[in-house]
Amino acid sequence: MNKRPDETAPETVPPADRRIAALRQAAQDKHQQAVQRAEAGIRKLIKEDEEINFRAVARASDVSLDFLYAHVELRKRIETLRGQQRVHTRPPRQEPSADDGTVIHTLTESLRRERAAHREQAQELEQRLAAAHGEILRLRRHLRERGLPD
Incomplete structure (x- = not known):
């Protein structure tokens, strides 16, 4: 029996x-849903x-x-937004006036x-710590993917 070139046998993919x-597709979908x-x-x-x-x-x-x-993009976005909020919510600095020459006002x-x-x-250190935690998690995943103990 000769098969015509346009007739191809269906490709069989093992069940595994x-x-x-x-x-893999389910994991990608779950990840994308978490990002959303x-x-x-x-x-x-x-x-x-808030x-x-x-x-x-x-x-x-x-x-x-x-x-x-x-998640690098989310982490950067949160850090940026957090930094912007701190800039906008800081009250303006008030220098002591010349007539408040008392020691208490100066010390306060x-x-x-x-x-x-x-x-x-402290905020800068918290940001660095958060970045370090993210890097540690990334490296642990990398080790697990390679089958190495973390």
């Missing part, structure tokens, strides 16, 4: 390969003028902190400046 492909939920959570926080940070986004979008830290203002500087340092 079909299951693997289906699992996170984006919706961020939009909701912005709309409601504080934007990793915990708030995780709560609003029902995703894990690990997911947010590990000095204390305020120091506290603000410490807060900024």
Whole structure:
């Protein structure tokens, strides 16, 4: 029996390969849904003028902190929005006036400046720590993919 060139036998894919492909597709779909939920959570926080940070986004979008830290684009977006909020919510600095020459006012203002500087340092350290956590998670996944213990 000669087959015509346009008649090809259907390609048979082993059932295990079909299951693997289906699992991969399901994982990709689940990941994409989590990204969409996170984006919706961020939009909701912005709309409601709520504080934007990793915990708030995780709560609003029902995703894990690990997911947010590990997803580079989401992490950058949250960090950027968080930084923008801090800039907009800072009250203007008030320098002590010349008539308030008392020691108490001078010391109080000095204390305020120091506290603000410490807060900024702490925020910077928190950002670095969050980035480090994300990197650790990424490296652990990389090790697991290669079959190495983490």
